[in-house]
Amino acid sequence: MLRARITGTGSALPDKILTNADLERMVETNDEWITSRTGIRQRRIAVEGEYTSTFAVAAAQRALEMSGANVDEIDLIILGTVTPDFPFPSTACIIQHEIGAHNAAVFDLSAACSGFVYGLSIADRFISSGKAKKALVIGAEVLSRIVDWSDRNTCILFGDGAGAAVVEAYEGDGGILSTHIFSNGSFWETLYLPGCGSRNPASQQHTIDERLFFLKMEGNDVFKHAVRAMEEAASAALTANGISPDNISLFIPHQANRRIIDATSKRLGLGEDKVFVNLHNYGNTSAASIPIALDEANRSGRMKAGDIILLTAFGGGFTYGSALMRW
Numbered sequence: 001m002l003r004a005r006i007t008g009t010g011s012a013l014p015d016k017i018l019t020n021a022d023l024e025r026m027v028e029t030n031d032e033w034i035t036s037r038t039g040i041r042q043r044r045i046a047v048e049g050e051y052t053s054t055f056a057v058a059a060a061q062r063a064l065e066m067s068g069a070n071v072d073e074i075d076l077i078i079l080g081t082v083t084p085d086f087p088f089p090s091t092a093c094i095i096q097h098e099i100g101a102h103n104a105a106v107f108d109l110s111a112a113c114s115g116f117v118y119g120l121s122i123a124d125r126f127i128s129s130g131k132a133k134k135a136l137v138i139g140a141e142v143l144s145r146i147v148d149w150s151d152r153n154t155c156i157l158f159g160d161g162a163g164a165a166v167v168e169a170y171e172g173d174g175g176i177l178s179t180h181i182f183s184n185g186s187f188w189e190t191l192y193l194p195g196c197g198s199r200n201p202a203s204q205q206h207t208i209d210e211r212l213f214f215l216k217m218e219g220n221d222v223f224k225h226a227v228r229a230m231e232e233a234a235s236a237a238l239t240a241n242g243i244s245p246d247n248i249s250l251f252i253p254h255q256a257n258r259r260i261i262d263a264t265s266k267r268l269g270l271g272e273d274k275v276f277v278n279l280h281n282y283g284n285t286s287a288a289s290i291p292i293a294l295d296e297a298n299r300s301g302r303m304k305a306g307d308i309i310l311l312t313a314f315g316g317g318f319t320y321g322s323a324l325m326r327w
């Protein structure tokens with residue numbers, strides 16, 4: 001059977017670290033509040049001259065190196081991001097140019113924090129139908145440029161970085177076993193960036209003075225929906241493959257909030273030892289969070305051949321989804 005499987009992973013993060021103690025000097029907050037409500041201790045922040053493409057290119061090159069794939073063989077690049085270098089052209093075009101993947105069709109995908117799982121789902125469908133052979137799926141963000149650093153409700157949560165995976169065609173019964181993607185647009189205003197699009201084009205009085213170019217979020221609403229949606233997406237994967245939570249070797253959820261991860265894992269009946277968490281180091285890096293975690297789990301030996309790996313995402317839109325793989 002023709003399937004898609006991940007043959008290489010890579011990630012890249014800014015060097016600059018912003019700790020909770022640093023945030024205490026910027027807004028009315030404290031380390032105890034941030035740690036107990038979110039689990040986040042520090043995040044990486046891009047400096048001047050670093051963009052979403054900077055980290056995406058580095059992550060893609062590391063994934064290519066691990067996979068051993070020749071860049072000329074890449075025929076598809078999908079970048080999940082809400083912080084592209086520019087509204088257009090796609091940042092995927094910039095990545096294509098920088099890594100020299102001249103034979104690829106490329107595009108950006110807007111599914112907020114679910115961007116990587118959405119991208120993996122599309123790559124899986126292209127590859128398992130024989131329409132592509134080797135894809136790069138990337139999640140990359142520089143959220144620090146759309147975060148309001150005077151809003152303590154949101155600025156403590158987010159960070160910058162990128163993760164990537166090379167996804168290849170192969171004949172066998174492992175690799176990506178299923179992907180499920182979902183959306184619920186009724187909640188689009190719960191987590192969004194009002195400015196800079198066609199509704200609120202740039203203007204001093206409107207977008208700038210009213211701070212519309214910063215992301216807005218109803219934290220409590222997002223929290224409740226995130227737990228339910230990630231459980232639904234994970235259950236869809238288990239049901240489609242006729243397996244129980246006991247069969248899962250490693251669960252890699254979107255890294256938004258430790259309490260969201262714990263509540264979702266508990267509902268799914270997954271013990272802490274099966275759940276990968278790195279958000280204490282990076283905060284919520286949106287579309288980059290799952291591929292960064294996947295790369296760390298891969299490089300640290302947490303995933304062995306034959307392991308069943310479950311990815312589950314949730315993000316603005318709302319969008320959510322899951323991917324189940326035999327490693």
Ligand code: COA
Nearest residue numbers: 029030033037113152153156219220222223256257314315
């Ligand atoms: N430091 C100190 N106090 C803060 C604070 C901060 N950084 N941010 C908010 N507070 C205060 C609030 O003002 C509120 O004070 P009040 O009771 O005097 O009004 C109090 O803490 C409780 O706020 P609340 O919003 O109820 O906290 P919470 O337990 O819901 O946690 C979030 C807030 C944002 C951490 C939580 O809702 C969350 O993580 N939501 C999901 C966000 C997310 O993951 N988004 C991305 C999804 S992909």
